[in-house]
Amino acid sequence: MLYPGNIKKDYKRNIPHKNRGMKLENLINLSNEYYLENDIAVIYKKPTPILVCQVDYKKNLIKEGYYKVPSTLDYNGIYRGKYIDFDAKETLSKTSFPLSNLHDHQLLHMKRVIKHGGISFLIIKMNSLYYLLDGKLIIDFIENNDRKSIPYEYIENNGIVIKENIRPALDYIKVIDSYYFKEENL
């Protein structure tokens, strides 16, 4: 079937277009809902921490509040018995991921999680692709480089591309399976 402009409509290929323009955070939230409903994983976004200064208790209304800097990563939960802890970051830069995106205490948090046996990573949107980059590789890069950004080449070579999909919108659990549960999958 041909549409105006002689464009052949291909639903399957078109659907990820629906996601285009959708914020990375929304794609992950939608995926988490899918994982929850299908009993695959229990992962939530933590609420944004807000310092509440003034409340009208009669109306249950917050009249004065300020955003606080979070000391952990945004998402955590459980998958296949493992503790999962990650954050989602976007950059418009095509050549490198600025490390200013990651606060010092967030880096420390990643280190702690990994040390205690959890899985921690970043989902990075860059050059229209979604990468899962393992926390150990991020820490390793930072500790062995003076650079203030991670070059795209490092992400391309060490990250794993997460495919956009219909449901879930961003199937990062599939990448966790292939990266962190390699042995169990054999």
Place this chain on the structure above:
Amino acid sequence: MLYPGNIKKDYKRNIPHKNRGMKLENLINLSNEYYLENDIAVIYKKPTPILVCQVDYKKNLIKEGYYKVPSTLDYNGIYRGKYIDFDAKETLSKTSFPLSNLHDHQLLHMKRVIKHGGISFLIIKMNSLYYLLDGKLIIDFIENNDRKSIPYEYIENNGIVIKENIRPALDYIKVIDSYYFKEENL
């Protein structure tokens, strides 16, 4: 050494008095800080979810917001490689713990966490004592009873008392060790 009124000061015994009147939430937050600083566990309280309706972006000020009902439990994190997820509840009733303290979606969340291999429980303050009551026992009680509250006797018989201390203020990790890591401790 005797103090006015012939009272022998016993520092060790007196210190938990400092905690008296301190909210359960604060005792747990202090304990979590201790666990974090001493590299024992990585457990945080989730921020209270707030629906932000109006923001003055120039001042970074939230002018209108409302508290939302949380769909998970308040605390989660990792200990000894295990995913930990729990909530803290207080009741003034001396005879039973009202189940209205626990929302339906919080109960569902507990079930999911346990099913996926995590550890979930409540810390209940009742009759001036702190109990850790395992999630499975709570679910089991609710599914086999029509009562709208858990009798104190059930909590006394099945919960484990968490001792108040100096640092950490409430050593619930010790109870997790004895209850959930019994075999590993042998």
